[in-house]
Amino acid sequence: HLARRTLTVAIGSLAATAMAFHAQAATEVNLGHTLSDSSHYSVGADAFKETLERLSDGEFTVTEHTSGSLGGERAMIEGLQIGTVDVVITSTGPLGNFVPETYVLDLPFLFEDYDQARCVLDGEIGNELLTKMSDHDLVGLAWSENGFRHMTNSLREINTPEDAEGLKVRTMENRVHQEAFRQLGASPTPMAFPELFTALQQGTVDGQENPITVIVATNFWEVQDHLSLTGHVYSPAAILGSPILLDGLSDEEREWFDQAAQAAAEATREEVSRLEEEGVALLREKGMTVNTDVDPAPFQEAVEPAYEIYTDEYGSEMLDRIRESD
Ligand code: EAX
Numbered sequence: 001h002l003a004r005r006t007l008t009v010a011i012g013s014l015a016a017t018a019m020a021f022h023a024q025a026a027t028e029v030n031l032g033h034t035l036s037d038s039s040h041y042s043v044g045a046d047a048f049k050e051t052l053e054r055l056s057d058g059e060f061t062v063t064e065h066t067s068g069s070l071g072g073e074r075a076m077i078e079g080l081q082i083g084t085v086d087v088v089i090t091s092t093g094p095l096g097n098f099v100p101e102t103y104v105l106d107l108p109f110l111f112e113d114y115d116q117a118r119c120v121l122d123g124e125i126g127n128e129l130l131t132k133m134s135d136h137d138l139v140g141l142a143w144s145e146n147g148f149r150h151m152t153n154s155l156r157e158i159n160t161p162e163d164a165e166g167l168k169v170r171t172m173e174n175r176v177h178q179e180a181f182r183q184l185g186a187s188p189t190p191m192a193f194p195e196l197f198t199a200l201q202q203g204t205v206d207g208q209e210n211p212i213t214v215i216v217a218t219n220f221w222e223v224q225d226h227l228s229l230t231g232h233v234y235s236p237a238a239i240l241g242s243p244i245l246l247d248g249l250s251d252e253e254r255e256w257f258d259q260a261a262q263a264a265a266e267a268t269r270e271e272v273s274r275l276e277e278e279g280v281a282l283l284r285e286k287g288m289t290v291n292t293d294v295d296p297a298p299f300q301e302a303v304e305p306a307y308e309i310y311t312d313e314y315g316s317e318m319l320d321r322i323r324e325s326d
Pocket residue numbers: 034035073090091093146172192193209210211214235
């Protein structure tokens with residue numbers, strides 16, 4: 001009798017422990033991006049983690065995977081769709097392959113400055129684009145930021161479109177960007193970001209283009225001599241979630257994710273603004289030549305055909321709305 005009772009009690013308490021453990025077990029959220037742990041994306045990831053873990057009182061824990069350890073941006077977006085990755089901070093580079101509506105944001109010389117870009121992304125247009133993500137097995141959480149992109153290369157300063165002629169330039173895997181560089185007379189080579197440093201080091205490509213933030217965070221000065229502030233396109237970043245995780249959440253839980261993404265976007269934008277001020281001096285210190293007075297007008301004119309190619313395929317409604325917003 002006694003032995004049986006002891007056994008029953010033991011089993012009962014084991015079950016209770018298991019249940020308690022289940023109730024407390026935190027859900028691990030894997031967050032990936034392509035940049036280093038000193039980058040503006042990482043500042044955003046820290047804010048995401050802090051906010052989500054605090055609001056959910058530990059129900060969710062966030063593990064950050066930096067430097068493309070979960071793959072390039074295209075691969076991570078695919079990961080969101082199939083549920084192998086939970087949250088991704090990504091440029092819009094490969095996003096148009098999944099959500100063609102976002103291509104409009106990649107048009108060169110579309111946004112005049114940070115204020116205009118942030119305002120459009122935080123307003124009706126940005127929200128519409130985030131909502132569109134759900135038609136493509138993605139959840140749009142917030143618009144964060146990468147920054148205005150500039151050209152670097154190992155051969156010469158770029159002052160005019162002629163200087164870009166014949167340059168082998170790595171671009172993102174983005175049709176609009178590739179077309180713009182083709183119009184400049186450069187030879188665009190699309191490539192995933194995690195392959196870029198080695199490609200520059202080995203001379204597979206002569207140059208690349210990225211915001212000051214990325215050039216600083218990736219030590220590109222080690223493999224590139226010249227930076228020319230062409231500011232040819234604004235590069236947003238999207239904070240995206242996997243529908244496989246997020247569609248199963250309660251409204252309250254989902255709200256925590258939205259707030260965490262918002263906090264990440266704000267922290268990242270602050271860091272972009274800071275580096276925009278301090279980054280050029282830092283890159284000069286590291287030995288890069290930086291020409292700051294590039295006249296954008298001839299570049300803008302040279303890439304104009306990219307607009308027609310875009311509007312022929314996607315129409316001009318979204319583009320007109322963005323242009324009316326300045
Ligand atoms: O999102 O691929 C790129 O050049 C991006 O700017 C970078 O991965 C950060």
